[in-house]
Amino acid sequence: MSIFNKTILTLTLAVVGLLGLSNLHAASKTTTQPKPEVKVAVLGGKFSFNLPAGFIASPLSADEQSSEGAGAMGTLYANAQEKRVVMVIEKPLPEASRPGDNDDAFLDGAVSGFVNRQSAGLPDFRQTGESRLNRNGLGVRQIDSTATLGGGKTLNSTFIAGSGDRMAVIQVISRSDQASAHAALVKRIAGESSMPVSQSRKNHGK
Template sequence: MSLLSKKAAVLLLSAIAALGAINAQAAKEKATSEKVSLLDGKFSFVLPKGFVADPLPPSPSGAKGTMYTNQATKTVVIAAQNQIPQGQNVKDNDGPFLDGAVSSFIEDQRKALPDFNKLSEKSLTRKGTGLGLRQVDSTATQGGGQTLNTTLMAGSGTKMALVQVISRASDKQGHDALIKTLLKD
């Protein structure tokens, strides 16, 4: 497994492990719209009202992130970023880097989730910043039920970012609307 693959796996495993550790106290706090900014502001979005932020503990590799939960819709958004392994420096729309990140991510998901099913994969470019994103849509059983998952990956300079949206399988319309909000330029 390449170092990039290991870093992507650590990011993802940290995110998945955090799903089971939703802070009940944070859920009781007043939910407001949350602005999320990654990669020095090159990838930012505003989550709709109803999401409550809960910082994730830093991973052993140094990945940092936040889990946003919406109790009403049973939706989770995980936003994390980490240093790219071996001091690698990537362009804002680095095709080979993004292709490798997606490949490693899919491989790791298949190992971690026995019923992981990739539905689609897209290449996107943010109009305002030129930042390249890869979007992977999938399904899997997580937290005791079938889920819809959209994972967005990007890299810029010496950092990589991952945003994962996890929704109930029965809420495709809400899931798609949230993804559209996150990708709005």
């Protein structure tokens, strides 16, 4: 059973306006002013990180959140100056799919489902890497990829983790000409503990 539906892809496409220099996604929504740093925490604080100055938080709409199922929560963090977004979604899991804090079977399935969905929806999606992370005992997978969104090339790094009755997906999207800044933000989110997954799992897609 797939734990991803079309909303993951839909939300990815929803941020294209920012990357393409048009209006910020959901600009009419209530947003907070930029702070020196923005703390983000999911899964009861088991996975947390600080975004640097310049990001503005905007909650996803009720329709966007409800399409992920009852109890789903999502926030879009956007940096208009750097044309970069971080999308954070936390959603409940059915009882049959509930993992431990470092459950390889769950993470393998979650990664496969995510990659398959992106490959089906984005013609030039290409997975460029995958890493295992351990955040204080919480297993996290990082999937790096490239794709064209709204006519522009983008770099994407997605973090997936699960614990008990919830899972979290954190997606970082940058323009392709911002590789260094993208890598710096990804490193900040990932922390110091990461290990590449077998090369056989890389280069999925075109």
